[in-house]
Amino acid sequence: MINVLATDAGGTSTRAVILDQTGQCLGYGFAGGGNPVSSGPERAAASILAAAEAATDSAGRQPADVEQILIAMAGMSVSGATDWVTGLLAARGFPVTVTVASDLLAIFSSGTWQQNGYAVVAGTGSAGIRVRKGRVERTADGLGWLLGDVGSGYWIGHRVVNAAIASLDGRGENTALAPLLVAALGIEHSEVPGPDGRPASLRDVIEALYSLRPVELSRFAPLAFEATTDAVARAILDDAVLELARLFSAIRSPDLAGPLVLGGSILTAQPLIRDGVTHALSAQGFTPEVRRVPDGVVGAAVLALREAGVSVTAEVFERIGTTLARLR
Amino acid sequence: MINVLATDAGGTSTRAVILDQTGQCLGYGFAGGGNPVSSGPERAAASILAAAEAATDSAGRQPADVEQILIAMAGMSVSGATDWVTGLLAARGFPVTVTVASDLLAIFSSGTWQQNGYAVVAGTGSAGIRVRKGRVERTADGLGWLLGDVGSGYWIGHRVVNAAIASLDGRGENTALAPLLVAALGIEHSEVPGPDGRPASLRDVIEALYSLRPVELSRFAPLAFEATTDAVARAILDDAVLELARLFSAIRSPDLAGPLVLGGSILTAQPLIRDGVTHALSAQGFTPEVRRVPDGVVGAAVLALREAGVSVTAEVFERIGTTLARLR
DSSP, X not given: OOEEEEEEEOSSEEEEEEEETTSOEEEEEXXXXXXXXXXXXXXXXXXXXXXXXXXXXXXXXXXXXXXXXXXXXOHHHHTSOOHHHHHHHHHTTOOSOEEEEEHHHHHHHHHOSOSSEEEEEESSSEEEEEEETTEEEEEEEOOOTTTOOTTSHHHHHHHHHHHHHHHHTTSSOOOTHHHHHHHHTTOXXXXXXXXXXSBHHHHHHHHHHHTSOGGGGGGGHHHXXXXXXXXXXXXXXXXXXXXXXXXXXXXXXXXXXXXXXXXXXXXXXXXXXXXXXXXXXXXTTOOOOEEEOSOSHHHXXXXXXXXXXXXXXXXXXHHHHHHHHHHO | OOEEEEEEEOSSEEEEEEEETTSOEEEEEEEEOOOHHHHOHHHHHHHHHHHHHHHHHHHTOOGGGOOEEXXXXXXXXXXXXXXXXXXXXXXXXXXXXXXXXXXXXXXXXHHOSOSSEEEEEESSSEEEEEEETTEEEEEEEOOOTTTOOTTSHHHHHHHHHHHHHHHHTTSSOOOTHHHHHHHHTTXXXXXXXXXXXXXXXXXXXXXXXXXXXXXXXXXXXXXXXXOTTSHHHHHHHHHHHHHHHHHHHHHOOTTOOOOEEEESHHHHHOHHHHHHHHHHHHHTTOOOOEEEOXXXXXXXXXXXXXXXXXXXXXXXXXXXXXXXXXXO
C-alpha cells in the first residue's frame, strides 16, 4: 500500500492530507500561510511541515511511511527551486522527493476527476486556467494586485476604498461606502470640515489606509456586498462580473466544454458575483457544468495519487472527498 | 533693503531665488529633490541648502544678508516639524526662522498676484485648491498614488500598463499600448506563446514592472499621448479629463470666479488634457481666466515677500517674473 502526502499551501493557510492509493484519507493537518512569496520561505516551510506532521500524526503514521509528497502552490512559486522546503521536510524524516503543482490545477482537480475543463478563482487575487489532458494549457491573469487580479477581493476592495474617498473628498458621487469605510476603520465620522475644507475624518482614513500593505485593501471588498442597493457599490460589483467574464473569455477554447470549477471566496461565497459570471457566460453561449470548491486540498490529493501512478477514477475521487470530509 | 530667500522644494528638483522687497530677483539656484517624504529628510535638506547657497552665491550675497526664508513644499510636509532643514540652514549662516508654505499655494501665486482663485496641478500626482484672501480655503485630492491623484501621470500610467497587460493576457481589447509598453521596457516582443499559453514577453513585462516602485508607473503615461488614435488609449485620456473636471468641481465655489492656475506636466504640456478640462469647465458654466505655470518658484517668492510684510502688487509681481527669467 502506497501512502502519499498532499499539501495545499495557500497565502493564509496550509492544508495537508495523507492518503493511500485507493483514495482513502488517513489523516489531515492544518497550519498557517505556506506561500514563500507572501510569508517568506522560512515561515512558509514551517507551515508546510506543521501541516504535514499534523496529518501524519492524526493518521498514526510516521514521516517515513510517506512515499510521495506533492505541494500545490501559486504559480510564481512553482517555477522556482524548492530547497527552502525540501530540506526541512527531509530533516524530519519525510522523503526528499517533492513535486510542486499549480494551486489552480489543484483547485480544478478538487472539483472533478476529469482531466479537461476550466477553473476560475477569485479570492484575494484572481486567475483562470484551461486544463487539457490533466495539464494547464492556458492561464489568464494571476498577475497580482498592481497589474491584474481583475474582479478579485483586492480589486473590489481598492475600488470600494477609492469610491469612498472620492465621496469624502467631494470629487465623487455620494455613496454609502463612505460611512461604511470610516466605520470599518474604527474612525469617528465627523461632518465638520477640517482646516483644508474637507471632513476631518478624511485625513485619518488616508493615514489608516497607507499604513496597510496595498494587498490588504481586499479586506474592504465585503463593504460592497453590504451596500448592494447603493449605485456606486453596485457599479463596482457589476464591473467585477464583467472583468471575470472577460478573464474566462481569455481561457475558453471552443473545443473544450467543461466542467468549470470555481474557487475563492468572491466567486464561491458571493451569489451576486457567481450568478453574474455564470449568466454572462451563458450569454456568450457557454453553459458548462459549474462546481464550487472551498480549497485545493482534494485536488492536491488527486494530483499526488496521479504522480504516484494511480489512475484517479470517479470512484477514487469520490472516496477522497467522503473520507476527507470525516477528518476535517 | 530687505532680502528674502524663497525655495520651491519639489519631489525631483528644488529651486531657490533671493530677491529684494521690490521684487527684484538677485540670484537663482537649482538642486535635486527637496521633499523630505520622497527623498528622505537628509537628502531633502541638503538639496534645499544647495539651492539656497547657489542663489546667494550667484547674487554675490552672504547667507547672513537673508532676512526671511520661505520654503514651499507638498502638503503632508507643511504640517510637520521643520528641524530637519532649519538646523542645517542655520549652521551655514542662514536665519533660523523658516516659514513653510503649501506647494499648491506657491503654484497658484506663480500665476497671479491676486489672492482669490484656484490652482489645479496634475504632474506625477494631482491636487487642487481654492484660494481666498491669500489662504487655502479648500483642497481636493493630493491623496497619493494608491488612494487618489486622479487624472495624474501615475493615474494615466497605471491604466496604460493595465490595459496593455490585459491585451497581452487575452482578457482586454487589443490596443496599440501593448507593443508600445513592451518596447518602452526594452523587451523583445514575441507572439510565440509561452508554456502557459500567453505571449512569452508577458512574464518579462510583469517582472520588469514589479521591480519598479508603483509610483514610477507614471513614466508610462506618455504612451497614451503617443497613441491618441487608439480607442483604449483615448478612453484613458477621456477618463483623466473627466476626473480632473470632477476634482475641480470639488474646489469650486459659486462666489469665487478665478483665475485658474494650472501646473504640472500633464495639465500644462498636454493640450488634449488641458483643453479637455477647460472645455468640461465651460460646459459647467465656468470660464475662468486660465494661466499656466512651469513650477512654484515665482509663487514662493510672492509668499516670501508677503511674509516679510511686503504688499505684492501687479507691478511687484511683474518684476519678479521678468527679473527671474533673466537669471534662469
